[in-house]
Amino acid sequence: MANIVQEEGSSSVSSSPLQFFSMMSLSSPGLGSPYPWLRELKSEERGLCLIHLLVACANHVAAGSLENANMSLEHISHLSSPDGDTIQRIASYFSEALADRMLKAWPGLHKALNSTKLSPVSDQILAGRLFFELCPFLRLSYVITNQAILEAMEGEKVVHILDLNCFEPAQWINLLQLLSARKEGPPHLRITGIHEQKEVLEQMAHRLNDEAEKLDIPFQFCPIVSKLENLNIEGLRVKTGEALAISSVLQLHTLLAFDDEMTRGNSPSMSKNLNPVNFKMNSCTLGDFLEKDVNTSFSPSPDSSLTSPLSLANSPKMLSFLNALWGLSPKLMVVTEQESNHNGCTLMDRTIEALNFYAALFDCLESMVPRTSIERQKVEKMLLGEEIKNIIACEGLERRERHEKLEKWIPRLELCGFGRVPLQARGLLQNLGYDGYKIKEENGCLVICWQNQPLYSVSAWRFRRYC
Secondary structure, three states: OOOEOOOOOOOOHHHOHHHHHHHOOOOOOOOOOOOHHHHOOOHHHHHHHHHHHHHHHHHHHHHOOHHHHHHHHHHHHHHOOOOOOHHHHHHHHHHHHHHHHHHOOOHHHHHHHHOOOOOOHHHHHHHHHHHHHHOOHHHHHHHHHHHHHHHHOOOOOEEEEEEOOOOOHHHHHHHHHHHHOOOOOOOEEEEEEEEOOHHHHHHHHHHHHHHHHHHOOOEEEEEEEOOHHHOOHHHOOOOOOOEEEEEEEOOHHHHHHHHHHHOOOOOOOOOOOOOOOOOOOOOOOOHHHHOOOOOOEOOOOOOHHHOOOOOHHHOHHHHHHHHHHHHOOOOEEEEEEEOOOOOOOOHHHHHHHHHHHHHHHHHHHHHHOOOOOHHHHHHHHHHHHHHHHHHHHOOHHHOOOOOOOHHHHHHHHHHOOEEEEOOOOOOHHHHHOOOOEEEEEEOOEEEEEEOOEEEEEEEEEEEHHHO
C-alpha cells in the first residue's frame, strides 16, 4: 500500500491551493495558459504548490506515468522561475531534471535534443570556483584540512600532499603561508595534484610555485593528468622519509558508480518504507513552505533494482581504491563529502533527499548573494543544477553524484584499515564571521550546516600504524 506523507497537525491537502490542480485540465476552456489565478497566488501558497507538484511529478515519473508527469511539469512551469525565489529556482532545476529523465525513454530524441549542448570542463571549474567564493563551505573544508595537516606534520622536514581534485590554489597557498610561520621553519613541501585537465594543473603549478618562491619555501609540484577512477595509486612516487597527507574534497563518492555497474544484475529487497518528507529549513525563508502538509502517495520506482545502495562488501572498486591509498601509509587523510544520501534505492528516495539538500544550498545563496547576481546564476545552473540533473535523471555509470552520509563513510574507511583522527572546530565560525552556519561534531568528525540542515562532512583518518 502506498505511503501517505503528512506531518501531524498540518492541514489536509484539500485545503491548500493544490486542490485547484486536480479540478482542471490543461485544455480547460476559459482559463487560458498561463492560468491567471496562478499569478495571484501568495508566495507561501506558490511554494507549497510547487513542493506538492515536484513530489507528485517525481512519483509519476518513477511509476512510468508520463502523461501525468507531463501535466505536473506543465503546472510547475507556470509557477517556477530560474530567477525567482528559492523555491521557484529549485523547482526549475528539478523539473528540468525530471523532464530529462522522461526523455531518456526515447534515446534518439534525447540525443538529438542534446547533441549541440556543450558542458566544457572549464565551465565546471569556473562554477566550482564561484561556489568557493560565494559560499563558505569549501573554504571551511580547506581551513579544517590545512589545520589538521599542520598539526599532523609538526616536526616533519619533508611533507608530501596528494590532492585528489587539484583545481583550487587558495587551499595550498594558505597552507604554504601556515608552514612558513612554523617555529622550526618550513619543511620541504611536495604536492602531487590529480586532475583530468592538463591546463588546470599548469595553472596550479604556476600559482603555487610563485607563492612558494615568495615565501622562500622549498617546493615541488607534481601534476598527474588522470580521472580519479583511472589513477594508478601504486605508481605514485612516495619517497622514503616523506610524511604523506591526502586531501579528498567531494571526490570519493564518484567511484560508487563503478560498483553499481558491477552489481546491476543483483536486486536487494526494496525498502518497505520511504522516508517522510521532512523539510527543515530556515524558517525565515523556506521553513514556512516546507513545514506545511505534503500529502502525496509514493509508488515504488521501477528502476529501484538498478540503483540499490551497495553494501560494503559489494563495493570492490571503492574498497580497492581505499586499500591502495592505505598502502601509501599516509600520516593523515582528510575527506570532505556531501552529507546527504543521494545514492538511494529509488527515484523517490533521491528526490526527497535532494530537495532537502539543494533547497538549503539555494537558500544559503539567497541569503548571501543578490538575486540579480550573474555569478550566483552560474553556480546554480552550471554546478548545482547539473548535480541535481545527474542525481535525478541519470543511472549506471552516468550517475556519478552518489553522495552518502558519514554513517556510510566511517565503516567503509575503517574496513580498509584507517583510524579516525578527532577534529575540533572551536571558535572557527566566530573567527571567520559566518552568520547562519553551524559546525557540529559527530563521532570526531565535523558536519557543516546551513541553519540546522547538514550539508558537508569533514573527517580525518590515519594509517593504523600512526594511531
